[in-house]
Amino acid sequence: MKRIAVCLIALFSFGLGCVQAAETYTLSMQPLYSPEEIFNSIKPLAEYLSKELNIKVEPVVAKDFPEYEGRLKSGDISIGYTSPVIYTKNSQAQEVLATAADEKEGGQLRGVIITRQDSAIRNLADLKGKKVAIPSFSGGGGYWSQRLTLLENGVDTTKDMQLVEVPDNKHENVILAVYLGDVDAGFIREAALHSADAYVPPSQIRMLAETAAIPNWALSAHRSMPTETRRALQTALLKLKPGDPVLKALKVARFENLSDKAYDGLRKAVGLPVSAR
Template identity: 45%
Template sequence: MRIRCVLWIILVVVAPALVYAGDTYKLSMLPRYSSEEINRRISPLADYLSQKTGTKIEAVITSDFAQYEKQLKRGAIELGYENPYIYTLVSETHEALAMAVKGKDRDKFRGIVVARADSELTSLNDLRGKTISIVGHTSAGGYLSQKLSLMEVGINVESECTIIEAVENKQENVLFAVYTGEADAGFIRESALHQADSYIPASQIKVLSQCAWLPNWAFSVKKTLPAKLKKDLQAAVLDLKPDHPVMQALKIESFRLAADGDYDTVRRASGSN
């Protein structure tokens, strides 16, 4: 009886450790938000994937976009969650397993071009030779979507317009630049249109154009991960439902199956395809 009790205690104490025996893999998210917010968003996902795969997944945070990109390219971070442009930059070492689904636009999003309500600008064709405030050159919704639409009307935004990056690469600072007259027009993500309404009357900003659709954020993994682990990771994220705590933490509704080719429109906009 005593031997039985000892064995039971050993199983209770040791078994949980055996679940995560072996390699530890790192999960990170493009640091679009504060470190605290990133941790809140991805730690539940790391715990969930650890439980589902029996492999230890550790949430880590990088200091900025450049560091995030570098760590994924080096293979130091094996699981990533990033915007479509950053995904295309790391896709030689990472592959997309799933794509985020959220809101009415589901697995896609787009940028818009805004101007002051009293501006004489009326269409994309009017932007040639103008000063444009953008979120940043790595922003999908605050630059690449609009760049793609301008390409379609024969305007090379990089050579035919004057581009200024918003302070701290914030969407609201694009709106401020337009409102104050620092820029003739601004590129922002469609969902950010009312982000500065507390400071700028909504009636003072107009939407000049809605722009090209882009694929949503990618959940990617290092290509050299074991095939079974990749399959298990993909199945785990695809199984998540909107009311799951992991989805609530990530602030999305679900993931859908994704492939590298889904991001070719982003490569075209960035000039890497």
């Protein structure tokens, strides 16, 4: 009888192990690049998490942004790698586990506002009524950082100035537009301040202001995922060392542990309520 009981316990335990090993989650990335680029970027991470947690993580690619955001909200995408603005808009459904960090700026992006050296613009209020170049409206360090600082100083980027997106969404094209006088000022990431030095004399560009630090891209998990699984994912992400092939594929130096509250400044810029968590 004892032998039968032992066998039943062993069988039951084995069965539980099979259920746990069969857990399947999906990993995707905001579709800013080609499907092939996205797949190649996230595949090593999916393989790493599958092995580290003894679960199945499948890399998936959304055909476009509306599909990605819809699946992110619903949980059809279990784990998302998402720009900071899109994370804040979907953080009721997703919880940030780790924030991407690069070697220069770490896990927070900071922007700057630039003008020509000989510009009459001397303070943030002077930007009212001016034409301003930006890389894109989705850029954390090239738009949202500046928007947050300007809002805090009584200037609304959507009402008080004319914003122009530059070709190819490149920061160096913002610098070039400012230098050539096509615009009165420009928004760029702090790390990109000298990206056009090869063809724009640095002495001809003046930094009007440094702007607010906001978190980098978020690696998040759907809040319906068991808490213990989310914590295990977070631990696995944070222990990746610089130079790891997983990080190289994502083009990040490391992951940092920033809480959801770290995105509150960005929520203010976007017009969302701050986190209650």
